[in-house]
Amino acid sequence: MSETRISAAAFADTKPHYELLDGLRGVAALLVVFYHIFEGLSFAAGGTLITTINHGYLAVDFFFILSGFVIGYAYDDRLGKTMSLGNFFKRRLIRLHPMIVMGAVIGAVTFCIQGSVQWDGTKIATSMVMLALLCAMFFIPAVPGVRYEVRGNGEMFPLNGPSWSLFFEYIGNILYALFIHRLSKKALAVLVGMLGVFLAWFALFDVSGYGMIGVGWTLDSVNFLGGSLRMLFPFTMGMLLSRDFRPMQIRGAFWICSVVLLLLFCVPYIENNGPISLNGLFEAVCILFIFPILVWIGASGKTTDKRSTQICKFLGDISFPLYAVHYPLMYLFYAWLIDNKLYTFGEVWPTALMVYIGSILLAYLCLKCYDEPVRRWLTKKFMPKKPAA
Template identity: 40%
Template sequence: MNVNKLSPDLLKTRQHFEILDGLRGIAALMVVVFHFMEIVYTDYSKNFVGHGFLAVDFFFCLSGFVIGYAYDNRIGKMGVMEFFKSRLIRLHPLVISGSVLGLLALLFDPFGGQPELYGTGKLLLLFLASVLLIPWPVMGDRAFNQFGLNAPAWSLFWEYVANIVYAFILYRISRRYLLILALLAAALLSVVAYKAGNLMGGWGKGNFWDGGARIFYSFLAGLLVFRFNAIIKNRLGFAGLSVLLVLALIMPYFQWNWLAELLVVLCYFPLLIALGAGATLSAGFKKLCVFSGKISYPLYMTHYAAMWMFGNYYASHKPGTAQLAMIISGGTILLVGFSYLVMVAYDIPVRKYLTARRGK
């Protein structure tokens, strides 16, 4: 093995764009609220955060930008396998924890998780599929999610696919060919949005390939923002950009809804990435952005076990509006706190251990 491939300079993460980290946390928080609210309001037009699912497209676009920034100039030296190790160490511990939490929620949900619908063998296979990120939409009582134990893992599946394609193809090709691919991806995404009437797919049985179309465009768009150095200097700051991001996620539904979602993904989110990379962070928001960025992925990957329990509680107890407001606001705060504990007690130590083992 070439020792240089494991040199500290090659493995060290580059400096973060702290405002983009902060925006990632805002998006994750909006996803949590969206998941609470979609249980209450199955009609998304009545949901005040009815477009919260578009946060996933923002994640995909941000991922393309960050991967390009972090690895374009060193993946050739570190090698494809070391790149994959880096990504696995960064992402997979929380994939496992989300699967464990999902299994525990199914088995011990006080409001009725219905584990009796599944035998021990099938539960084991569901858990293994979740841990190994193998889509298996067989849980009818959970709307045939690709990953019934941890629904948000569908986007991690496509994130892994994008990372593999990046390592073998995308980092090697010029901006011209990337742009051509992005235009093709935009056309494909437009067809998906028109036919489905929205850009919500990817999570379940029957819309699996919609997820591929969503990451195909957004990852390339983020990568192009980096490759073309399309960073827009501005004074919007973290607060201003957070408002712009939230506005996209709370926009109302109307007749041309599919087109509005499409334009947000095609144009608005890449613009936000360009603005976020070029904005100046005020000292007062620095700690918030750092915390928001660190907590975003743990929150995203650990919150859904609570959603299944909340769904069963809502179905059995029919709480009123005031009670729901308390549950959702309090539950969101508790989930942020819980994800912080998971990060500190599990994710960071595991990643440090794996990184140290890798260094040896």
């Protein structure tokens, strides 16, 4: 997951800004936190089906298409012309990596608060926690079974699990800079079509065996393939949309898209009863068709007053920090659920609400006290100055 909101210094002086896409990204991030609360209840109960916001994992696929749209819009006509590859990579690192580092640090702190033990109770040496932190800060994923995979359930980034999607985001940015941006619109459309076929195959035939497309978080072969497809199709689809975008007149675009996302994420899990996965069919329809339409609608809409503009800006600003730092708090929440044998939302809703609000507050503090100042300093130090007029 990367940001929808692009720094004003990047191109606000030459291109309009899509405020509603910022807001939609924030809505999706808030729904992800809600989904992870119910994931914790499922995990504590021994792996039962996640309820209520059953398909919240599809927010990752929505993030990828938003990212592809905005990156294509921001850089297609500049990369290799007025912007070098080096400056593109520096800009992306400055935008993304400070919060990746912060998420890893908070993850290490919460792991130590838990007593530095794996889920099965195995004690982990402090040296391995520090090695896991170092690897996470340099974005080196853990292979399942290595000693610094400290939680013991195979995560790429055991101190902050959702960083797996940012790992694939980095891969997408590299591929975009090296060759995707050079493709003609026709060639890009062919690539998108091929990737869509492969993604549909992966979902419809339940290649992972999970009964869902919630893959990519670990480094086994099926997860790496699935994670790559989950990133590549929506990422390139977003870029294709940005190249051929023609806004349409639509009122209430933000609310329409927000309600549709909520409804899609709350569709109950569909059990597989045949060679074709019905749950995979639902996922494929969402990713291949509905999400691109939602991005198109969101990019077409406009905020109508100062208050709605402020709300969308806040949601856009908070979205990436919230995604980047909320999960370490979830680890603490999960451990509390397991220790107290609590498995239903009705039993834990006051604590769950505190975790939810606390995640938002933590993200806002990280944004204002760390992320924005650090990015300003890095931009001033490492990005080229514009010549005086």
